[in-house]
Amino acid sequence: MQKIVHDLKPLDTPQPSRSLKPSRDVIEKAVRNNKRLPFVRMTSIAASVVLLITAGTVVAQQFNAPPTVELTPGDVSPPKPIDPIKPPADPTPDPVESTKVAIEVDFDVSKDKLNIVNALKEYLEQSTDPAKVQKVVLQNVSNIVQPGDNRIVAYVDLNYEKPKEKLKGNSANGSNTVVTQFLRNSDDTLKVETFASRDLADQPDEIVNLWAQSLRDQNAVLQWATLDENVQGKLLKNYAAANWTLVNERGKVVKEWRIDSSQELDTNTREFQVLLYYDQAHKDSELAKVMVNRSGDGFWHVSQFASANRAPGETPSSNSGHEGETVFDPTRVKVGDKIGQMRLESLELVYFNDGQLSSVVASFSGRLKVSGRYQFFEEKAEFVGNQIFFYPDSESSKLFPLLLKDERGTTTQFRLRNQEEAKKHFGKPGSMGDATVEIENFTINYVPKEIWDEANLVNAISVGP
Secondary structure (H helix, E strand, O other): OHHHHHHHOOOOOOOOOOOOOOOHHHHHHHHHOOOOOHHHHHHHHHHHHHHHHOOOHHHHHHHOOOOOOOOOHHHOOOOOOOOOOOOOOOOOOOOOOOOOOEEEEOOOOOHHHHHHHHHHHHHHHHHOOOOOOOEEEEEEEEEEEEEEOOEEEEEEEEEEEOOHHHOOOOOOOEEEEEEEEEEEOOOOOEEEEEEOOOOOOOOHHHHHHHHHHHHHHOEHHHHHHHEOHHHHHHHHHHHHHOOOEOOOOOOOOOOEEEEEEEEEEEOOEEEEEEEEEOOOOOOOEEEEEEEEEEOOOOOEEEEEEEOOOOOOOOOOOOOOOOOHHHEEOOOOOOOOOEEOOEEEEEEEEEEOOOOOEEEEEEEEEOEEEEEEEEEEOOOOOOOOOOOEEEEEOHHHHOOOOEEOOOOOOOOOOEEEOOHHHHOOOOOOOOOEEEEEEEEEEEEEEEOOOOOOOEEEEEEEEEEEO
16 A cells, blocks of 8 residues: 555546546556556556545545555565454553551440541541551540530540561550540531640650640640650649640630740750740730750650649649748648638548549638739630639738649639629720739639639729729
């Protein structure tokens, strides 16, 4: 066919007659012009006849395709029979490695834990690197608490199974108990909000920012996750006893923060100064000190911090600055004893199973005139919404009875018990300022819950911004 096309290129294309039958003159002219070789003459004549019958359409298309191989008559061989065309078989795809880690549940899931398990499986599938972990086995979910809002906290026992070649040097190895906080969605399903992994930050400023974020969100699970393993072990019961919530001892919530400075103490230890802002205008602030260290796996953790936003039970107070007669041992006093200017009217003590003192509720009679700051919280403030709190200054704090080894600190703060009466004197929700007041019936509520010391307002002597 290539030879035929090549030979036909220089020929004029005659126009067919109405009957599509060429005239004799046209045929004879074509024969005369193709007497060079017998083979060529035969093929040329045959091709001319075909071309004329088909109106030149098909062959004209072939003219546009240049020959790629020059053939001679000796090269021509009979065509091979063509095998019938078979539809292609469905290709078998190459095996593709899964991009998700395998999740198994190794315990009977009760109805109340089903949402938790589903949320965990979804989170672990998305967050676990299958190149490092081959399988995660959920072994148990326990100690479920609901600290407030739409949040749920649970302890999750799980086991990481890894490829043998990945075991060395990987921190997530074997069984782990992880404290996890879930957020309830509008459709009543749950999603993991905080997964207290040990591998949170490989940069020191990153772990400090996470610590500050826990204060802003009042998220005790996140704060606990930022801590050094030794500190975690000491404070686990305290966080659990507080239902995994954080409340500033002055009743304030961190709005923003800024790392002010940092100092490298050694290769694996740094100290940060962090400015915590309690309002958007940055007028009410506190400078907190945060110490971080790097563990053997390369991740940074908070080993110590000092601020009004202490972890539950951290840095027990020495009660320094208080007058000796106002500091009392609750296990040694009795009802009727006079402590400072107040008289003990009732006393309730509760102990842990190991004999440690768990809670103290002590009520006093007597009046005190004190000065300090007040805060009227807005309705939306968690735990303290639409309530008025008072923070006596350092001199006034010395007048109040104080527990020996009170882990909440030496600065007294209390909620005004008769709120409706107090609201007549302290403006609108969201207001705060200086005040001098007279109070009575002071009560110490040293209880691992969202309960504060309380007193009745007798008189608001002066109230100002």
